[in-house]
Amino acid sequence: MERLQKVMAHAGVASRRKSEEIIEQGRVKVxxxxxxxxxxxxxxxxxxxxxxxxLTREQKVYILLNKPRETISTVDDPKDxxxxxxxxxxxxxxxxxVGRLDWDTTGALLLTNDGELSYKLTHPSFEFPxxxxxKANGHMRKKExxxxxxxxxxxxxxxxxxxxxxxxxxxxxxxxxxxxxxxxGRNHQVKNMFKEIGYPVDKLTRxxxxxxxxxxxQSGEWRHLTPHEVKQLEQMVNE
Ligand code: URA
Numbered sequence: 001m002e003r004l005q006k007v008m009a010h011a012g013v014a015s016r017r018k019s020e021e022i023i024e025q026g027r028v029k030v031x032x033x034x035x036x037x038x039x040x041x042x043x044x045x046x047x048x049x050x051x052x053x054x055l056t057r058e059q060k061v062y063i064l065l066n067k068p069r070e071t072i073s074t075v076d077d078p079k080d081x082x083x084x085x086x087x088x089x090x091x092x093x094x095x096x097x098v099g100r101l102d103w104d105t106t107g108a109l110l111l112t113n114d115g116e117l118s119y120k121l122t123h124p125s126f127e128f129p130x131x132x133x134x135k136a137n138g139h140m141r142k143k144e145x146x147x148x149x150x151x152x153x154x155x156x157x158x159x160x161x162x163x164x165x166x167x168x169x170x171x172x173x174x175x176x177x178x179x180x181x182x183x184x185g186r187n188h189q190v191k192n193m194f195k196e197i198g199y200p201v202d203k204l205t206r207x208x209x210x211x212x213x214x215x216x217x218q219s220g221e222w223r224h225l226t227p228h229e230v231k232q233l234e235q236m237v238n239e
Contacts (some may be wrong), residue, residue: 001041004028006116007048011055012094015119027051058093062225062233063111064209066217073100073109084109088222098122098209099185107132107206108214111222120237127160127183128210128236135203136194139169140176144197148180154192160184175202210236 008019008028026034029049030042042048048055067073071082075096084097088111098110098118108130112118121128145164152159160183167177176199182189191201207213211232217223225233 001043003038004030004035004040004042004048005038007042007057008050008055009116009119010060010114011057012096012113012115013050013055014115016116017119019115022050058113060114060230061091061093061095061112062114062117062230063088063091063095063222064212064214064217064225065109065111065222066214066219067101067106067109067206068219069104069106072103073097084111087220101206102188102191102204105204105206106219107204108209108212109206110209110212117233117237121233122185124184126237128185129181129183130185130206130210131179131181131208132190133167133205133207134178134180134190134194134201136176136178136199137202138174138176138199140166140178140197140199142166144199145178147197148193152193152196154186154189154196159186159189159193179207 004023005016005019008014008022009016013019014022020038022028023038024036026036027050028035030040030046065084065087067084071084071087073084075083075085077083085095088095093113095111095113098112099122101107101109120126145166149162149164151161163181165179167179169176180190190204194201212229
């Protein structure tokens, strides 16, 4: 037997917390009866509906995609552009991206139907590390890297400490390759940080999402996480 909100989160309805709200709003029925009690336990044989829609207990799926450029990190796009979900063929479950990468950003993106894990991984308090390789316009020096490491003001709020390595400078294109690891995920954060110090981003790739790296995946390729990797993620978020 498992708690109703946990079963809902695992089925991809919403995060556990949001599922609790949905239960309290009287939108959930178990075997035809409205249930508003949060501690309610259900078994695999119980029939659960949310807003009268039967809950299908999908297998949990965890996919690491090397997102190509010119794809959008949403499940559907009203303008009918390619989404990251279009990249992953043959998956029946309703997966969605954990966080977002911009249209022109490439690299590591986790896709899952595990609402609870997704919620925890993207929650600001969790500080999950994400490493990016940036091609920045101009000749960036170590000193400017240190500014970014210590934190700069974006939209009136300091960025969290980061790790920055200047990798190389190409005089021909006047561009600097930089590796940066962030522990937060504000909107367009990398681009905004580099722009703020005068080195606009030409190209951006997320090299790794925590310990999950794209080094063996070509652009557009994906793979399932191993059971061990899933366990590692769960351990990290539950610590
Ligand atoms: N920071 C950005 O600016 N863009 C991304 O896609 C990811 C991080």
